[in-house]
Amino acid sequence: MVRVGIGYDVHALVEGRRLVLGGVEIPHTHGLEGHSDADVLMHAICDAVLGAVGAGDIGQFFPNTDPRWKGAPSRVFLEEAARQVRLRGGRILNVDATVLAQRPKLAPHVELMRERIAAALGLTSAQVGVKATTNEGLGFVGRQEGIAAMAVA
Amino acid sequence: MVRVGIGYDVHALVEGRRLVLGGVEIPHTHGLEGHSDADVLMHAICDAVLGAVGAGDIGQFFPNTDPRWKGAPSRVFLEEAARQVRLRGGRILNVDATVLAQRPKLAPHVELMRERIAAALGLTSAQVGVKATTNEGLGFVGRQEGIAAMAVA
Amino acid sequence: MVRVGIGYDVHALVEGRRLVLGGVEIPHTHGLEGHSDADVLMHAICDAVLGAVGAGDIGQFFPNTDPRWKGAPSRVFLEEAARQVRLRGGRILNVDATVLAQRPKLAPHVELMRERIAAALGLTSAQVGVKATTNEGLGFVGRQEGIAAMAVA
Numbered sequence: 001m002v003r004v005g006i007g008y009d010v011h012a013l014v015e016g017r018r019l020v021l022g023g024v025e026i027p028h029t030h031g032l033e034g035h036s037d038a039d040v041l042m043h044a045i046c047d048a049v050l051g052a053v054g055a056g057d058i059g060q061f062f063p064n065t066d067p068r069w070k071g072a073p074s075r076v077f078l079e080e081a082a083r084q085v086r087l088r089g090g091r092i093l094n095v096d097a098t099v100l101a102q103r104p105k106l107a108p109h110v111e112l113m114r115e116r117i118a119a120a121l122g123l124t125s126a127q128v129g130v131k132a133t134t135n136e137g138l139g140f141v142g143r144q145e146g147i148a149a150m151a152v153a
Numbered sequence: 154m155v156r157v158g159i160g161y162d163v164h165a166l167v168e169g170r171r172l173v174l175g176g177v178e179i180p181h182t183h184g185l186e187g188h189s190d191a192d193v194l195m196h197a198i199c200d201a202v203l204g205a206v207g208a209g210d211i212g213q214f215f216p217n218t219d220p221r222w223k224g225a226p227s228r229v230f231l232e233e234a235a236r237q238v239r240l241r242g243g244r245i246l247n248v249d250a251t252v253l254a255q256r257p258k259l260a261p262h263v264e265l266m267r268e269r270i271a272a273a274l275g276l277t278s279a280q281v282g283v284k285a286t287t288n289e290g291l292g293f294v295g296r297q298e299g300i301a302a303m304a305v306a
Numbered sequence: 307m308v309r310v311g312i313g314y315d316v317h318a319l320v321e322g323r324r325l326v327l328g329g330v331e332i333p334h335t336h337g338l339e340g341h342s343d344a345d346v347l348m349h350a351i352c353d354a355v356l357g358a359v360g361a362g363d364i365g366q367f368f369p370n371t372d373p374r375w376k377g378a379p380s381r382v383f384l385e386e387a388a389r390q391v392r393l394r395g396g397r398i399l400n401v402d403a404t405v406l407a408q409r410p411k412l413a414p415h416v417e418l419m420r421e422r423i424a425a426a427l428g429l430t431s432a433q434v435g436v437k438a439t440t441n442e443g444l445g446f447v448g449r450q451e452g453i454a455a456m457a458v459a
């Protein structure tokens with residue numbers, strides 16, 4: 001039986017943090033604030049995958065109060081999500097996501113993001129979609145206060 | 154043939170209203186404004202289900218100008234959405250949703266929400282995903298002006 | 307193998323532009339700013355379709371710096387997305403979308419939007435869902451600074 005899941009996440013842009021999206025560190029004046037590496041793209045995909053199998057959400061598996069996940073690479077969250085699917089006898093057919101970021105330009109990094117996400121989930125790059133859009137200067141994304149991502153699996 | 158649908162809804166947080174999410178009344182200082190019980194989570198799921206079968210949206214079935222739906226429990230909207238699927242010879246495989254709320258903490262209520270949503274749609278809890286995230290203090294959700302939800306079916 | 311994709315887009319509302327949504331010109335005091343006709347609904351659907359097959363996004367196929375797409379009807383973007391699916395041996399089962407617009411009322415135009423989207427993708431209207439919601443006065447959509455759309459395919 002085919003199932004579908006949706007994920008959404010947002011993190012604030014601050015000075016003095018790295019910007020990590022889809023497992024790729026991207027040079028930028030600001031980075032994303034968070035307990036882990038704050039990889040908003042991997043987090044949204046993680047929730048979409050967990051949601052598709054009704055397995056809860058990233059906050060239940062990896063509480064942001066747990067010191068184990070402080071600064072953790074979000075790859076480990078995706079690996080756990082994929083494991084939860086297998087535990088339930090499932091298989092991920094594909095994942096697709098859109099990153100909402102006013103800046104910087106993400107297009108040059110998309111292929112590597114797809115590879116890293118695919119590796120963490122045990123998929124091929126062809127099974128992973130990553131798209132990027134600005135928010136046309138509108139709202140908190142447009143004001144560069146944060147970066148959001150939404151995903152389906 | 155498998156089909157997919159997406160739903161999104163938002164309601165404003167105001168004083169003097171109950172907060173009902175996924176059919177569960179949650180103690181909070183503010184509640185959601187709306188013609189019905191303003192259950193933003195059930196509304197997003199309702200639209201995802203109707204959208205998957207191309208059956209229109211919640212506003213067409215339940216106009217917020219119709220006194221019949223004043224204060225109505227949103228369960229009846231989900232029941233109608235499920236009926237629309239059956240009328241078209243369809244079957245809901247699963248639904249999954251994310252609630253965007255800065256406060257209060259929703260995790261303790263998620264299991265009951267899943268049961269209530271499942272009951273309204275004629276599904277098992279295992280076929281219903283409910284996830285929650287804050288908006289990290291950003292935008293109208295972060296300022297606690299409203300609560301939003303997005304869903305797929 | 308069934309695949310799923312998600313798309314999101316936003317354009318700013320400005321004076322002196324036409325408002326085109328789902329291929330339908332809608333009478334309104336403001337229109338959407340953009341390089342093409344700025345049809346935010348068709349753009350979101352385009353990205354969902356491209357994302358489902360991991361084919362990149364609308365910005366890669368139709369850069370908004372390319373004079374060929376200046377003022378272009380977004381129908382051509384959907385036609386290309388459908389072609390990308392066919393090139394990969396795929397078939398679109400259905401698409402579904404929600405438009406977030408505080409004003410104007412979109413319900414009277416939804417059926418024609420479905421027909422135009424279906425025509426561009428080589429589908430029947432029954433395979434296309436278009437839903438509309440306000441943002442309850444909240445955020446940039448509520449302030450009528452822009453219109454957003456999200457879609458799945």
Ligand SMILES: [Mg+2]
Pocket residue numbers: 009010011034038039040043
């Ligand atoms: Mg996160």
Ligand SMILES: [Mg+2]
Pocket residue numbers: 162163164187191192193196
């Ligand atoms: Mg509603």
Ligand SMILES: [Mg+2]
Pocket residue numbers: 315316317340344345346349
């Ligand atoms: Mg666009």
